[in-house]
């Protein structure tokens with residue numbers, strides 16, 4: 252390994268980082284001053300980052316600098332925090348995994364994630380997981396809401412081998428962030444996409460009786476067919492950050508489509524006369540659960556603003 256090289260961060264734990272350079276993985280720490288760069292972020296270096304590394308006097312590798320990010324996906328570190336947590340950087344697309352039950356993904360989680368992808372211009376596909384456990388009517392309803400908004404919705408059951416090939420095609424040759432709440436089946440799906448990977452999933456290990464494994468660090472896995480996936484730990488909430496209240500509706504594509512017809516240019520789409528958005532909701536052209544999410548996010552996030 253050279254003394255200085257650039258590499259891609261493939262695993263980030265906060266205290267050490269694995270970076271990939273020329274097919275070789277090197278464990279690094281980060282140079283202290285880099286922490287200051289991301290003042291408002293709990294994690295200065297994230298999976299997907301392109302970094303400049305060098306060997307220090309002792310022969311250990313350190314990340315000395317982060318190259319400019321093409322994009323990133325970010326959330327509020329915790330509910331009342333002003334700090335942010337960057338989930339991944341330099342991604343081509345996101346795959347939002349959601350399950351209608353076992354476990355249920357809250358609608359608000361889905362909508363907050365979608366808003367973030369819109370705001371940071373990351374193309375996103377929704378993937379309904381564990382189809383073998385779902386109620387067909389609930390699935391149809393979900394599809395109607397999100398396809399109506401303009402999103403692509405895939406259905407997958409790894410247990411039954413349904414939909415896996417479609418996801419494999421979607422991921423080929425691209426860097427994809429896979430996100431979703433804990434237990435929706437992220438690790439299981441990635442393992443099914445590329446069986447040559449060694450990802451530990453939530454199956455209880457019979458021989459070791461160690462209990463359920465949960466993903467604790469974000470990790471990027473290069474795929475055999477080209478491209479890479481970033482498996483992230485399941486997250487409970489998805490707080491928005493750096494999104495202005497007045498701009499929130501820009502990130503609901505179905506609201507963006509009708510809002511030019513609102514009477515007032517600064518319409519908030521809540522109470523104004525001549526609001527094309529509320530009209531579309533009444534007419535059933537915008538799904539009520541999506542509009543409800545808009546109102547809820549507006550209300551809740553107001554509390555957290557400076």
Ligand SMILES: Nc1nc2c(ncn2[C@@H]2O[C@H](COP(=O)(O)OP(=O)(O)OP(=O)(O)O)[C@@H](O)[C@H]2O)c(=O)[nH]1
Nearest residue numbers: 381408409410433434435436437438439453466485
């Ligand atoms: N019935 C059913 N179970 C599934 C399916 N996919 C995954 N599971 C199970 O769901 C549980 C959780 O799967 P994981 O892949 O660990 O979920 P995860 O989203 O990576 O979870 P975290 O690491 O906690 O974020 C495991 O017991 C899997 O076997 C599926 O298609 N059908």
Ligand SMILES: [Zn+2]
Nearest residue numbers: 513518520526
């Ligand atoms: Zn309006």
